[in-house]
Amino acid sequence: MREIILSFPKQFKIGFKAAKGIKVLGNFKKLLICGMGGSALPGEVLKIWLKEKEIKLPVEIHRNYSLPFNVDKKTLTIIISYSGNTEETLSAFKKARREKLKLVAITSGGNLLKICKRSKVPLVVVPKSYPPRLALGFLFSSLMKVLTNSKIIRGISREILSLESKIKLKKLEKEGKNLAKKLKQKILLIYAPEKICVLAKIWKINFNETSKVPSFYNCFPELNHNEIVGFESFGKNFHTILFIDKSQNPKILKREILTAKILKEKAVESSFVFLKGKGVLPKIFSNVILGNWVSYYLALEHKKDPLEEKLIAEFKKKMKV
Amino acid sequence: MREIILSFPKQFKIGFKAAKGIKVLGNFKKLLICGMGGSALPGEVLKIWLKEKEIKLPVEIHRNYSLPFNVDKKTLTIIISYSGNTEETLSAFKKARREKLKLVAITSGGNLLKICKRSKVPLVVVPKSYPPRLALGFLFSSLMKVLTNSKIIRGISREILSLESKIKLKKLEKEGKNLAKKLKQKILLIYAPEKICVLAKIWKINFNETSKVPSFYNCFPELNHNEIVGFESFGKNFHTILFIDKSQNPKILKREILTAKILKEKAVESSFVFLKGKGVLPKIFSNVILGNWVSYYLALEHKKDPLEEKLIAEFKKKMKV
The missing domain is CATH 3.40.50.10490 (Glucose-6-phosphate isomerase like protein; domain 1)
Known part of the structure; x- marks a missing residue:
């Protein structure tokens, strides 16, 4: 992979x-x-x-x-x-x-x-x-x-x-490998500003399929109206990844910092990911690839085969019976 | 409440x-x-x-x-x-x-x-x-x-x-109270057919805000392409609620049954909720109210105040500083 x-x-x-x-x-x-x-x-x-x-x-x-x-x-x-x-x-x-x-x-x-x-x-x-x-x-x-x-x-x-020339592959690999180490044996929540919420969805899919871990996503500011409640009893099982986009509304940045603080009080650790890349497509794809690296290295940390797709393949087969 | x-x-x-x-x-x-x-x-x-x-x-x-x-x-x-x-x-x-x-x-x-x-x-x-x-x-x-x-x-x-006349309040209350008993101390996943996915979202919001538990939602058939992978290590912490709509595509029903089976193998228990109500609005609102009941009784099971909104209120206050 x-x-x-x-x-x-x-x-x-x-x-x-x-x-x-x-x-x-x-x-x-x-x-x-x-x-x-x-x-x-x-x-x-x-x-x-x-x-x-x-x-x-x-x-x-x-x-x-x-x-x-x-x-x-x-x-x-x-x-x-x-x-x-x-x-x-x-x-x-x-x-x-x-x-x-x-x-x-x-x-x-x-x-x-x-x-x-x-x-x-x-x-x-x-x-x-x-x-x-x-x-x-x-x-x-x-x-x-x-x-x-x-x-x-x-x-x-x-x-x-x-x-192609705007994506710094090796730098992203290094960052992804480091981030993966913090995510071992956790349920992963990916939170992004609404405008680039698709990145949170793409990371979630990668964590599910590549790393074989439970992962869910949501976006700011909506998640502050409901999802932040409810980490009373399971806090330590979760880890939150929050995407920070320098070009975003400063109110959203404030929400992200406050959210991490509130979650910390419930024993949920957070990692901030500062979005790399200038311009809409370099930004999206640099961070898509970062997500690929993180999920790849997390699979290795968990001793899982990142390319194995048995469960979904079996599901599709059973649907055809 | x-x-x-x-x-x-x-x-x-x-x-x-x-x-x-x-x-x-x-x-x-x-x-x-x-x-x-x-x-x-x-x-x-x-x-x-x-x-x-x-x-x-x-x-x-x-x-x-x-x-x-x-x-x-x-x-x-x-x-x-x-x-x-x-x-x-x-x-x-x-x-x-x-x-x-x-x-x-x-x-x-x-x-x-x-x-x-x-x-x-x-x-x-x-x-x-x-x-x-x-x-x-x-x-x-x-x-x-x-x-x-x-x-x-x-x-x-x-x-x-x-x-008003089409919603069977007391029957819904009884069903909600019974369902709540199965959901104690679980992370709740709400899965619905794509056409009525909003019901899954509404239940998720109720579980977060009323019951103060972690809850996430997704819809069929999309979730079969990624989310079903990844319950290897945390399976027993989750409980899945699957909405069954009699009027839906039979392929979706087949997917729901297969999904519950696959999750069961990973120690994730599931409950099926058969959607009540005839016609689009009675169906939506009967099941909105069922969700209100379930989340209310789950809050009581957890000895939480279903109306308490401290965390979100504090968040809003801090945003204004």
Whole structure:
């Protein structure tokens, strides 16, 4: 897995190239992105990017079977399943085909690839054999390239292609390794400012799947209205990670410091993570990779195989019986 | 607190009346609802109601200071702060006033009430002295009435006014009391099908604030892609509550049963809660009230005061220093 993380920054260029020429033309008023787990994350990052650029394009992320009721001819439906075999996403894909919606798909293989090729649905094929959560670079950059090709967004090429050089891999590895040591045998809570709450979600997913530990996330300021109550009896079992973003509202910073203090009184230890990277995408992906490192080293601390996926694979198998 | 829950079904009529004549006219393409904690929940319930009725009205819920960038003259901004003193919501309110957005507010008092009266902002005043999470009936029914008055939705009166008679309070109390006994000294995970995930969130908030226990929520099918991994070492500390909705996709039911089985292997016990109530609103509110009962009786089991709010009150005070 270490090799996968070390090569993560190369994914942006590869994903961008994989999407060359793939497009859907139309007068789209909305995007619907269908995906589960790691395959839903490119849509989440897109939403933050659009907000940062103040682009008013509604994006709905659909994490379920079938489709929401509010799609129409002015919706571009984007089907993302890294494996190509995700049951829920294939169900959404088939429904979208029956309803003759404008479609594009991103996958590394599986049934989604087969059906798209057979039916000439516009398709991006990214490299296979990665855990989906560690293929976010491929998925995100190919999504951005498809949207550029389809004239939905523009001016993204340099931003994507320069990402690789802006990520300080080895420095992040060192920080991740150190942080992992503090997290042994804890239930992990990841708290982030609302604007970048997706980072908390991505870390949570990594802790679950890579480190095999219970982990939950929430965001500021909402969590101050309920979640901070309730650590009376289990405090010492938890460890909280709080993301500090220098560019955020100072009120949020104050909330984060106060929260750590209150939790400490209930025996919950906290670690602050200062977000690295300048600009929205370097910031997101530097901290995605930091999360990969932390969860990788925490798996090693716990003597777990970070790439082992038995439980989820078995679950999927049982769903098919 | 028992009296508050027993009178909860009366809130719908009272909230509806409180909003009589309050309206904002305009050609609105979108609603922005600003609120934190319990005051954000009416917006969440509205979103489910709109989906159920297949009404294509975008609703954005804003849980932060200030306002999102994408509001404009075609947005109706709805400010909800039960106390009227929520710092984040007042910040959103002031920004909306500076930007001269179309506005309406719902509160029981505080600064929001004062400023609205002084500045003649359309305002609904609901009864005061309730914990915000237990004022959801007032807040939701007055929100629906304002939207009806403003000609944004219609035909809702009978649905709201008949709610009281459709909630079987005492039966729910008995079930809640029994369920609470199984949840003693546990970290509570609330899992619901995606379509009614808000119920899981509401129960989580009640367990935090009323029972003072750690509680987290997630929804099906997403949680099967990550959260089910990771209960190796802490399994016995958790208890999972899974909502079963008879009208849901049978695939989701299968996932819920499989999830409980897998968790059991990791020493996590589960309880199934079969959703009561026919029709979208009776279903939501019957199970909101069931959640109130469970969290109330769990507080008593733990010898905690279900109405005590010291920690959050102190937090708010410290934020003002």
